[in-house]
Amino acid sequence: MDLQLTGKVALVAAASRGLGKAAAMKLAEEGCRLAIFSRGEEQIQQAADEIRSATGAEVFARPVDLRDGQALANFVAAAADHYGQINIVVGNAGGPPAGQLLDLTDEQWQQAFELLLLSAARLCRLTIPNLKAAGGGSVVYITSAAVKQPYSNLILSNSIRLGVLGLLKTLALEYAAEGIRFNSVMPGPILTDRQWELARAKAGATGQTPEEILAETARGIPMGRIGEPEELANLVAFLASPRAAYITGAFVQVDGGQYKGLL
16 A cells, blocks of 8 residues: 655654654655654664665654753754655654652652653644644654553553543644644554563563563463564554544554453
8 A cells, every 4th residue: 555655754753763763664665754863863873874774765863852842842943944844743752660659759750751741742832833834744652552551560651641642632633624633553562672671670570581571471462472663663654644634533552452441
């Protein structure tokens, strides 16, 4: 299927590795021009080089901390100036620390709020004018299947990512008539650095190896395996594309059937 993305400009957050990088790569494969950022200069430039080499896409890449409002505003303005438009925004942020309520401080809650929810509101606020100027567009936010089925020992993510969905649903209603769509993909276990990080943390508490933890996780998934980043990226690209023109306010899990609820 031609996703009709050739020539579109896609801004992708936290794109130096993991799900953000996979989404950026897929969008480039589909013909998008990219504006990507993450915190590390070396890491984001390496990702940009890999995407250019693999796809031939034009990639505008800068180091930006998602929690730095002024730096993010400068990046959005620079990307819009560079390309003349922004058509797609892929929101993404690294996960906050694992932990249980009694182990976490107010400072850690505040940091998680700034990383996940405040940054999402800021990114949408900064990019909506560009999407309006382009005559419409798509925002696809990578959140987590934890918003439907919370994961143990991840209370920060379980709690604050729900706020991101509330933000997206509200914006989907407010901007539908202007042709701007807001959707979320909700990954379950996907084989990224984050998955290994969580496995190592659990292994340290249980005496198992990270490999044993991941195998145990896979056994709890109906498909019997942990997902690949590209499998999530495929859905991101579809939701970002004109092929999904009548889909907004949708939250779709990509979890191999792990979520057992009906709604």
